[in-house]
Amino acid sequence: MYNIGVDVGGTSVKAGLVKEGEIVFKNSQETDKIGGVEALANNIISLVNEIVEKCSVKIEEVGTIGIGVPGMVNKHGEIVCVNIGIKNGNLIELLEKEFPTCKIDIANDANVAALAEYAFGSMKGYNSGIMLTLGTGVGSGIIINGKLVTGAHGIGAEIGHITIDKNYFDCNCGNNGCFETFCSATAIIKYAQKLIGEGRESLILEKAKNIENITAKDVFDSYREKDIVAVEVIDRFKNYLGLGIGNIINFIDPDVISIGGGVSNASDIIFDGLEEIIRKYVVFKGVEIADVVIAKFKNDAGILGASAL
Ligand SMILES: [Zn+2]
Structure with missing residues (x-):
């Protein structure tokens, strides 16, 4: 089983196919800061599709698509990321429609960095x-x-x-x-x-x-x-x-x-x-x-x- 990690930043959206704490493949796109949450969802959808295709992996073999965003994530999965032009939006809903077999989860980027250290690194x-x-x-x-x-x-x-x-x-x-x-x-x-x-x-x-x-x-x-x-x-x-x-x-x-x-x-x-x-x-x-x-x-x-x- 694989997971996909997505790192949303102010200039680029980076995604990677991860297996047992190792990045197998990664790609990136320029962040669309104008189109709101739909544009970010499209960024992520095309990156994930490219990963699956290039690595010859079936989407059913991807357990989780996790996303780190530069902003606030509330308990309903709604995000507010002022730096990339998202005032309010439900990214989880949009991605679940596209990838129904994957678990979609979102967290703030500082929390995601902590999780990387906890799961695979210094902690x-x-x-x-x-x-x-x-x-x-x-x-x-x-x-x-x-x-x-x-x-x-x-x-x-x-x-x-x-x-x-x-x-x-x-x-x-x-x-x-x-x-x-x-x-x-x-x-x-x-x-x-x-x-x-x-x-x-x-x-x-x-x-x-x-x-x-x-x-x-x-x-x-x-x-x-x-x-x-x-x-x-x-x-x-x-x-x-x-x-x-x-x-x-x-x-x-x-x-x-x-x-x-x-x-x-x-x-x-x-x-x-x-x-x-x-x-x-x-x-x-x-x-x-x-x-x-x-x-x-x-x-x-x-x-x-x-x-x-
Ligand atoms: Zn302060």
């Missing part, structure tokens, strides 16, 4: 796990006893928007002090820009050439060369990451927390001393706490996780 073998994707924002997924936890209304598991302190700029969600305004790649870049903008000298600027072009990698690279501004930026980031993870442990106490996203490329720097910071914020002292690990998957997490829905 495999654990009972409960939480994934934090540190990229442009902070994405998150919660899995308890093998099940994604998204809440009674499908709007939970938004750990990136837990308020953890007052910050000097507002979050995209409109609030101030969200976890992601301290611990995303964007947060690292913004704080480096702030300090340099205040006249501080730094290797970061030498590497980036221009304050507008600073990347999180420039900051981590400068940290390795003991640049004082970079050290200040990364120390602040790590303190808040430890605080955020400490909060998660106080709240849910999972077996494992997996860290992914672009920022996790500097895992040696992030992990150095992180446990001590986390323990500072965990209420119960001297007890066993969650393993904190690095995510295994990068680009294929969407397809693999969706295939495991």
Whole structure:
């Protein structure tokens, strides 16, 4: 039996035929952002048909078609994905009509990434796990006893928007002090820009050439060369990451927390001393706490996780 995982993104829709955690074949199409939910369904239908044809697999041999979408999925399977022009629509109904023998399931892309790590990657073998994707924002997924936890209304598991302190700029969600305004790649870049903008000298600027072009990698690279501004930026980031993870442990106490996203490329720097910071914020002292690990998957997490829905 095969499964198909579909990763819906802002620029492309990617699909893959998956068997036992391995992608056998994958294809993609440009995302139709104008035609609403019907256009997305058509994107997916043609990708699935192409996969079945190219791989000489019968659709009856495909157990699940799982889809990860960049937005909200409610308990009825209706989706709201503002970035790709879907205000409301039932993708499940449209796909079930086309593929009546397959189980169709949809989840938010951050939850799907967590599922990929839980089923096949860094959280495999654990009972409960939480994934934090540190990229442009902070994405998150919660899995308890093998099940994604998204809440009674499908709007939970938004750990990136837990308020953890007052910050000097507002979050995209409109609030101030969200976890992601301290611990995303964007947060690292913004704080480096702030300090340099205040006249501080730094290797970061030498590497980036221009304050507008600073990347999180420039900051981590400068940290390795003991640049004082970079050290200040990364120390602040790590303190808040430890605080955020400490909060998660106080709240849910999972077996494992997996860290992914672009920022996790500097895992040696992030992990150095992180446990001590986390323990500072965990209420119960001297007890066993969650393993904190690095995510295994990068680009294929969407397809693999969706295939495991
Ligand atoms: Zn927010």
